[in-house]
Amino acid sequence: MKIATYNVNGVNGRLPVLLRWLNQTTPDVVCLQELKAPQEKFPEQAIADAGYQAIWHGQKSWNGVAILTRNLQIKEIGRALPGDPEDMHSRYIEAVVNGIHIGCLYLPNGNPAPGPKFDYKLQWFERLKSHAASLLAAGTPVVLTGDYNVMPTELDVYKPERWLDDALFRPETRAAFKDLVDQGWTDAIRKLYPSQKIYTFWDYFRDAYGRDAGLRIDHFLLSPQLDGRLLAAGVDRNVRGWEKTSDHAPVWIELAD
């Protein structure tokens, strides 16, 4: 089973790119982030015509997450990260597909740091850790994937020294990600490519893609039940070179059935 994650940066503006990529790569499950569309403006029909059913949690202008499946039943479990009923951002949706819990997340950016946005990021991280721990305790296979807005190590940044004070790379952020992984999760890309420079995002500015000035911020965390089923993983980085493309590239894993 092939599972992909893709921060589309606007699902309607990105629709031609999204459909082209879906058609070329036909993942079985797709987690989308940054829909930037209200609930009623999700392009359900175009995605259905491409062969995918979908559940989504939209929001006007910002955020928004979705899970798409191809020829697989999808059962929604929830569309909010537990722990803060006041949090109105659409940043989490969870479903069961093929017996696997799929958590699709869009972790807050957190800039500028320090400040209230950074505090929100760290609080969101705490809630994620809490929910992740309960998923592990349940003992079912789980994939937690999406845009984590974290470069976990220096290997994941083109110029680490420039990012030390950034919300995506500050010590508190990296520590939160490490705490999460240390619960018992496997970072799928790093398991297969422990020392390779791999990026999933390139800024629109200054020809970042052309210079390969990238970041690795979109991740797949696998619960222990799935660790042994990981067959392959990669980044469809060519998609970042397409016209009218997102600043993120799709990332994917392949699991044994």
Next chain:
DNA sequence: ATGACTGTGACGCACAGA
């Protein structure tokens, strides 16, 4: 060190992104 790009909502320009 700075500013550069992009999508959305509204149809200016502000805001958020990373």
